[in-house]
Amino acid sequence: MARSRFAIALLLAVVMGAATSCTASDTQQSEATSSAAPATSAGPAVLTPVVADVVAAPIPVTGSDGRVHLAYELRLTNTGSQPATITSLQVKGDGRTLVDLSGEALTPWFQALGGGPRTGTVLTPGQQGLVWIDATLNSPDDVPRSLGHVVNVDFPQATSLVPSQLAENVADTEVDTRDAVRIRAPLDGPRWLDGTGCCTVTSHRAAVLPINGRMLAAERFAIDFVQLDEQGRIYVGDKTQLSSYEYYGAPVRAVSDGKVIAVVGDLSEQVPGASPQGLPLDQYGGNHVVQDIGNGRYAFYAHLQPGSVDDISVGQDLRAGDQLGLLGNSGNTDAPHLHFHLMDGPDYLASNGIPFEFENFDLDGRVTGESFEAAATAGAPVVDATGTQTGSRTDEMPLYLDVVTFPGS
Structure with missing residues (x-):
C-alpha cells in the first residue's frame, strides 16, 4: 500500500511540479x-x-x-x-x-x-x-x-x-429537454428597448456569481427594459432627474398566473446617472416582486417604484396581466428601467436563469451598440442597425438591442 501511495504521489509531482526536459512530444x-x-x-x-x-x-x-x-x-x-x-x-x-x-x-x-x-x-x-x-x-x-x-x-x-x-x-x-417558458410580456406599448439581454456577454450574462458555495448565473437571460420616446431618446433634459425619463412609472404586469412569494416595496429611489455605491447585496434588486409561476420556475420583477407594490402581498395569487407595480429606479440601477428574468429557484441571486419566450410582440428594429451607449449617457437618439427583419413575433425572446412593441395600451 505504501508503494502504491508513493507511485501516485510521484505521478502528481510530475504533473503539478516544474516541467521536465523536453522530449519529442513538445510539438x-x-x-x-x-x-x-x-x-x-x-x-x-x-x-x-x-x-x-x-x-x-x-x-x-x-x-x-x-x-x-x-x-x-x-x-x-x-x-x-x-x-x-x-x-x-x-x-x-x-x-x-x-x-x-x-x-x-x-x-x-x-x-x-x-x-x-x-x-x-x-x-x-x-x-x-x-x-x-x-x-x-x-x-x-x-x-x-x-x-x-x-x-x-x-x-x-x-x-x-x-x-x-x-x-x-x-x-x-x-442538452436540457425542457421547453423555454412561454409568458405574457411584463410591459405594454411601443418602443421598449432590450438593454442587456441575451445572448452576447452583457453585464447580465457576465454576472456568474459565487453564491452559497456554487457558481450561479441567475441573470443569464435577464432583460433591462427602457422605453424610447418618439424621437428615439431614453431621456430628455437633466439625466439626474427621474422626470426626464418619460416611461418612469409605467405599469409592470404579471407575466403568468402564480402566487407571490416575496415582496419588497420600501426602498428609496436612486439618483439617475450613476450606479449607487456601497449597496448591500440584499438590496441589489431594489423594490421587487418574486412570483412562483409553477413547475419550479419563478419570475423576478426588479427596481420598482417605492410604494407601488403596497397592494401586493406574499401569498397573493396574480393572474397574467395583473398590475403588480410601477417601473422605478430602486436598488442597483443608474437609470429607470424594469429588470426582468425567470429563474429555477425563489432567490433572485441563488438560482440559475432560465429562458423564456413572449407569446407575441412586434420587432420594430434593433439599434447599434454605440448609439445605445450615447443614448444612455448623453441623451442622443438611437441609431437603427441595418439588416434587421422586423415584424410580428410569436413565442420568441427579444435579443440584445432589440426594440419591441408589446400588446396593450
Whole structure:
C-alpha cells in the first residue's frame, strides 16, 4: 500500500511540479478525454491539466432572429503548474461543429477569474476562467441531444506526460429537454428597448456569481427594459432627474398566473446617472416582486417604484396581466428601467436563469451598440442597425438591442 501511495504521489509531482526536459512530444498535438466521460470512450487515459464543467445545462430558446439559441457557460480550471493559453474552443453536437472560437474571436467570450491576468486567454496555475457560449441552430429539430467541447491549450514547455500543445475533449453535457417558458410580456406599448439581454456577454450574462458555495448565473437571460420616446431618446433634459425619463412609472404586469412569494416595496429611489455605491447585496434588486409561476420556475420583477407594490402581498395569487407595480429606479440601477428574468429557484441571486419566450410582440428594429451607449449617457437618439427583419413575433425572446412593441395600451 505504501508503494502504491508513493507511485501516485510521484505521478502528481510530475504533473503539478516544474516541467521536465523536453522530449519529442513538445510539438505533439494530443487528443485527450476529461474525467467527465468514460476513459474507454476515446482510448486510453490521458492527462488533461485544464479541466472543465458546465455551469448549467443549456435549455433551447428561440430568439427574435428566428434561430434557436443554446446559451450557457463553460468553466475552465488550470490544475497544472504552468500557465495555460486557451488558443481555441469548439462546441460539437451530433457530429457538427456548432461554435468555433479561435484567437481574437475567443477573447470577448472568455474571462479569467480571481488572481492573475484578466486579459487575453491565459489561465495561470490554479486559476479558473469562464467561456460564455451561444450555439445557434436553424430550428428546434436541429438541437442535439448532447454537446461536447474541444479546448485547445498551449503550455510554455512540454513535460514527460503533457505535450506543449494539447487538444482536450472536455465537459460532455446533455442538452436540457425542457421547453423555454412561454409568458405574457411584463410591459405594454411601443418602443421598449432590450438593454442587456441575451445572448452576447452583457453585464447580465457576465454576472456568474459565487453564491452559497456554487457558481450561479441567475441573470443569464435577464432583460433591462427602457422605453424610447418618439424621437428615439431614453431621456430628455437633466439625466439626474427621474422626470426626464418619460416611461418612469409605467405599469409592470404579471407575466403568468402564480402566487407571490416575496415582496419588497420600501426602498428609496436612486439618483439617475450613476450606479449607487456601497449597496448591500440584499438590496441589489431594489423594490421587487418574486412570483412562483409553477413547475419550479419563478419570475423576478426588479427596481420598482417605492410604494407601488403596497397592494401586493406574499401569498397573493396574480393572474397574467395583473398590475403588480410601477417601473422605478430602486436598488442597483443608474437609470429607470424594469429588470426582468425567470429563474429555477425563489432567490433572485441563488438560482440559475432560465429562458423564456413572449407569446407575441412586434420587432420594430434593433439599434447599434454605440448609439445605445450615447443614448444612455448623453441623451442622443438611437441609431437603427441595418439588416434587421422586423415584424410580428410569436413565442420568441427579444435579443440584445432589440426594440419591441408589446400588446396593450
